[in-house]
Amino acid sequence: MDRTTLAWIAFGAYLxxxxxxxxxxxxxxxxxxxxxxxxxxMGPWLVGITMxxxxxxxxxxxxxxxFVYAHGLSAFMHLGVAVGLGVAVALFTLSPxxxxxxxxxxxxxxxxxxxxxxxxxxxxxxxxxxxxxxIAFVVLIVGGVQIMLEQTLGLSPTAALxxxxxxxxxxxxxxGTYAHTYTNTLQxxxxxxxALAIAVKTGxxxxxxxxxxxxxxxxxxxxxxxxxxxxxxxxxxSVYVAGFVVGFAVVCQPHLLTKALYLKEDRDVKRxxxxxxxxxxxxxxxxxxxxxxxxxxxxGEVPQDRVMAAWLAxxxxxxxxxxxxxxxxxxxxxxxxxxLVAMSTIASNDxxxxxxxxxxxxxxxxxxxxxxxxxxxxxxxxxxxxxxxxICYGQLPKYLGIFGQVGVYGILAAAVGPVxxxxxxxxxxxxxxxxxxxxxxxxxxxxxLYFGGFDPNPGVTATWGIFAAGAVTALGAAxxxxxxxxxxxxxxxxxx
Numbered sequence: 378m379d380r381t382t383l384a385w386i387a388f389g390a391y392l393x394x395x396x397x398x399x400x401x402x403x404x405x406x407x408x409x410x411x412x413x414x415x416x417x418x419m420g421p422w423l424v425g426i427t428m429x430x431x432x433x434x435x436x437x438x439x440x441x442x443x444f445v446y447a448h449g450l451s452a453f454m455h456l457g458v459a460v461g462l463g464v465a466v467a468l469f470t471l472s473p474x475x476x477x478x479x480x481x482x483x484x485x486x487x488x489x490x491x492x493x494x495x496x497x498x499x500x501x502x503x504x505x506x507x508x509x510x511x512i513a514f515v516v517l518i519v520g521g522v523q524i525m526l527e528q529t530l531g532l533s534p535t536a537a538l539x540x541x542x543x544x545x546x547x548x549x550x551x552x553g554t555y556a557h558t559y560t561n562t563l564q565x566x567x568x569x570x571x572a573l574a575i576a577v578k579t580g581x582x583x584x585x586x587x588x589x590x591x592x593x594x595x596x597x598x599x600x601x602x603x604x605x606x607x608x609x610x611x612x613x614x615s616v617y618v619a620g621f622v623v624g625f626a627v628v629c630q631p632h633l634l635t636k637a638l639y640l641k642e643d644r645d646v647k648r649x650x651x652x653x654x655x656x657x658x659x660x661x662x663x664x665x666x667x668x669x670x671x672x673x674x675x676x677g678e679v680p681q682d683r684v685m686a687a688w689l690a691x692x693x694x695x696x697x698x699x700x701x702x703x704x705x706x707x708x709x710x711x712x713x714x715x716x717l718v719a720m721s722t723i724a725s726n727d728x729x730x731x732x733x734x735x736x737x738x739x740x741x742x743x744x745x746x747x748x749x750x751x752x753x754x755x756x757x758x759x760x761x762x763x764x765x766x767x768i769c770y771g772q773l774p775k776y777l778g779i780f781g782q783v784g785v786y787g788i789l790a791a792a793v794g795p796v797x798x799x800x801x802x803x804x805x806x807x808x809x810x811x812x813x814x815x816x817x818x819x820x821x822x823x824x825x826l827y828f829g830g831f832d833p834n835p836g837v838t839a840t841w842g843i844f845a846a847g848a849v850t851a852l853g854a855a856x857x858x859x860x861x862x863x864x865x866x867x868x869x870x871x872x873x
Contacts, residue, residue, distance in 0.1 A: 379695075380695040380698065380699060381529075381530065381531045383695060383696065383699045384529045384530050384531075384699045384702065384703075385530060387699050387700060387703050388529070388530060388703055388706070391567075391703050391706075391707065392544065395544075395710075419639045419640060419641060420640075420641065420645065421640065421645040421646075421648035421649035421652060422648075422652055424636055424637075424639045424640055424645075424649050424652075425648070425649045425650070425651070425652025425653045425655075425656065426565040426566070426652065426656055427565065427636065427639075427715075428633065428636045428649070428652075428653040428656075429565060429652070429653050429654075429655075429656030429657045429660065430565035430568060430656070431632060431633060431636070431715040432464065432627075432633065432653070432657050432660075433568065433656075433657055433660035433661065436517060436518070436521070436778060436781065437660050437661060437663065437664065438521075438568070438660070438663060438685070438705050438709075439521040439524065439525065439682075439685050439686065439705055439709070440517065440521050440682055440685075440777055440778045440781075441456050441457075441664045441667075441778065442663065442664050442665075442666045442667035442670070442684065442685040442688075443667060443680075443681035443682050443683070443684045443685060443778070444456060444609070444664075444667065444681065444778060445664050445665065445666075445667025445668055446667035446668070446670050446671070446674075446679075446681060446684045447667075447677075447681045448599075448604055448607040448609055448610050449596070449598060449599030449600060449601065449604050449607070449610075449668065450599065450600050450601060450602060450604075450668065451601060451602060451603050451604040451607060451610035451611075451616050452604075452607075452609070452610055452664070452667070453664050453665055453667070453668070454602055454610075454616050454617065454620070455609075455610050455615070455616045455617070455619070455620040455836070456620070456661075456664055457661040457662070457664045457665075458620070459616065459617050459618075459619075459620025459621045459624060460620050460621070460623060460624035460627065460661075461624060461657065461658065461661050462621055462624060463620065463621040463622060463623065463624020463625035463626070463627070464624045464625070464627055464628055464654070464657065465654050466621075466625055467624070467625040467626070467627075467628035467629070468628055468650045468653060468654065469650055470800070471628060471629075471634065471796065471797070471800050472634070472637045472646050472649075472650055473637075473643070473646050474800045475490065475634055475637055475796070475800060476637040476638060476640065476643060476646055477643065478490065478493065478494055478799070478800075479493075479635070479637070479638045480638065482494070484635075484638065485722055485726045486505075486631060486635060486719065486722045486723050486726055486727055487504065487508065487629070487630075487631040487634060487635055487719075487723075487792065487796075488500075488501050488502075488503075488504035488505040488508060488631070488723055488726075488727040489501060489726055489727055490635070490799075491504050491795050491796070491799065491812065492504075492727070494795075494799040495795070495799065495808060495809040495812050496809065497809040497812075497813075498731050499809075499813070500795070500809055500812060500813055500816075501727050501731060502727060502728060502731050502732075503813065503816065504727070504791070504792065504795075504816070505723045505724070505726075505727030505728045506728065507787070507788055507791045507792075507816070507820065508631045508719070508720065508723050508788055509720065509723070509724075510784040510785065510787050510788050511630070511631065511632075511716050511719070511720050511784070511785065511788065512720075512761060512764060512765065512784065513780060513781050513783060513784025513785055514716055514781045514784065514785045515713065515716055515717070515720075515761065515765050516765055516768050516769060516774065516777070516780060516781065517777045517778065517780060517781030518709045518713045518716075518781075519538065519541050519542060519709075519713065519765050519769055520682075520769055520773045520774070520777045521682070521709050521777060522537075522541045522706055522709035522710065522713070523537040523538050523541055523769065523773070524537075524682065524683055524686055524773075525686055525702055525705050525706050525709070526540060526541065526706065528686050528687075528690065528702070529698075529699065529702040529703075529706075534771075535770065538766060538769050538770065539766070541709075541710075542762045542765055542766050543762075544710075545710050545713050545714055545717070546717065546758055546759070546761075546762040565656065567703065567704040567707045568660065568704050568707060569656065569659060569660075570704070571700065571701050571704035571705070572659050572660055572662070572663055573659070574697070574701065575663050575666060575689070575701065576659070576662050576663065578666075578669075578692050578693070579662075579663070579665050579666045579668075579669045582669035582672050583665065583668060583669055585672075588672055592668070592671050592672075595671075595676070596671075596676055599668065599671070599676075602616070603616050608833050608834075609833060609834040610834070614837070614840075615832070615834050615836070615837050618840065619834070619836040619837045619839070619840040620836065622836075622839075622840045622843055622844075623786065623789065623836045623839055623840060623843075625793070626786075626789035626790070626792070626793045626839070626843055627789065629788075629789055629792040629793050629796050630719075630785065630788060630789070630792075631716075631719040631720070631723060631788070632715040632716045632718065632719035632720075633715075634796070635719065636649075637649070666685060666688060666689075667684065667685070669688070670684050670685075670687075670688040673688055673691050673692075674687070674688070681776065682773075682776065682777050682778070685705075686702075686705075689701055689702070689705075717758060717761070720757065720758075720761060721754040721755065721757050721758050722754060724753065724754050724757035725750040725751060725753045725754030725757065726750060726754075729749075729750050729753045729754075730746060730747075730750045733746060733749065733750070734746050779833075779835060782835040782836065782839075783827060783835045786823060786835045786836065786838070786839035786842075787820050787823055787824055787839075788820075789839055789843065790819035790820050790822065790823040790839050790842030790843050790846060791816040791817070791819050791820040791846070792816070792819075793819065793843050793846060793847070794812065794815030794816065794819055794843075794846035794847060794849065794850040795812035795813075795815055795816055795850075797847075797850070798811065798812060798815070798850050798854060799812070802854065807857045807858075808853070808854060808857055810853070811849070811850060811853030811854055811857065812850075814849050814853060815846040815847075815849045815850045815853070816846070818842075818845050818846050818849045819842045819843055819845060819846030819849075820842065821842075822838075822841055822842035822845040822846075823835075823838050823839045823841070823842030823843075824838075824842075826838035826841055826842070
């Protein structure tokens with residue numbers, strides 16, 4: 378049996394099991410709340426594996442090893458170590474309070490949480506609109522999965538693209554969060570098994586006699602903690618400071634921090650964070666495969682985004698390569714479905730509802746409004762699938778990783794200030810204006826610096842945006858008494 382036939386059999390089995398899990402999720406999804414968060418009855422192991430799988434997507438398994446291949450150890454220190462430390466600090470410090478506020482306010486999404494915290498409908502809608510930038514991450518993941526399906530199943534780019542979008546968007550359309558969580562558990566287990574196999578292979582290459590010495594002789598910059606010849610990772614700031622800041626901020630993505638709201642009890646938060654970090658550490662180690670690929674390919678011989686798929690094909694036999702490829706596809710789908718749930722929820726709950734309940738649905742019952750919002754969210758999923766197909770059709774963006782980072786980091790630069798302020802300060806009304814200013818300044822600085830040519834690394838421009846937002850937050854919050862308001866800064870805004 379040739380590799381392609383074997384791949385179709387394995388991938389077909391994966392599709393069948395995933396579809397069955399999605400159907401189980403569909404049977405428990407009957408409202409906007411159950412679509413967005415399930416019934417808030419999940420255990421820490423289930424949510425932790427789901428969170429780890431969502432954190433470690435196509436970017437971690439397929440795209441980021443390409444950065445390590447092209448830029449060396451400095452890329453791993455940024456994307457793996459510094460980002461990982463930032464993620465850990467953010468999860469431990471933000472998750473407990475975020476969950477308490479979210480449960481008390483019945484928040485269904487990150488923008489909803491911000492609206493509840495600051496008692497501001499305007500902020501809720503603003504963040505709903507900003508989070509639509511997640512379409513950039515959708516394109517990154519769809520493109521990465523497309524690359525794997527082309528190589529594994531022998532599909533044309535268009536067929537691989539259609540299969541990716543058609544399958545994932547469909548099972549989330551019907552199953553929501555339960556489908557996302559159930560399938561992510563399967564996907565996370567597959568990813569863990571394959572991650573260990575790739576880690577063993579990578580370690581064998583890196584530790585073999587003479588490999589590192591030979592690589593150092595050929596390209597010493599690839600083994601430097603800071604690579605002076607890199608366009609992205611050429612300073613302590615770009616590698617370590619920006620990595621940590623962005624890692625902290627990554628948790629504030631709409632499909633990540635809200636995972637704490639899936640849990641059944643407050644006491645489950647600590648274990649959920651521990652499980653998440655353990656799973657994520659294993660996944661992040663795979664980026665070192667980008668260095669190991671230099672034992673097979675010369676510098677620049679393979680396009681950056683395709684080096685991981687090409688290297689794996691040379692390192693494993695047909696059966697092993699097929700199983701690994703299916704797991705890498707699962708890695709992409711595990712994050713994609715989480716983003717889709719979040720974006721659909723935001724579109725329905727934070728963009729549609731606040732407008733509809735004050736206009737054309739104002740005379741309807743809350744139940745009727747929720748049903749209409751649920752349907753709007755499903756239509757939004759279909760539209761996002763069409764947009765992602767249009768962007769990826771014909772030719773993928775030159776660097777998928779950079780394309781995704783630019784958009785997603787805009788969300789981070791806007792969200793970190795309001796989220797951290799909302800966690801640190803128990804009152805919210807008088808701080809709505811501060812949160813709004815921080816969001817606008819953070820996003821504006823990031824996009825202004827990046828598109829103005831300040832630095833080609835989106836992590837650097839996002840870090841300066843986050844610093845600017847932090848300064849606005851600190852100065853603004855200092856003017857607001859802890860138990861009062863500052864001149865009615867947001868008195869005109871009342872959250873629904």
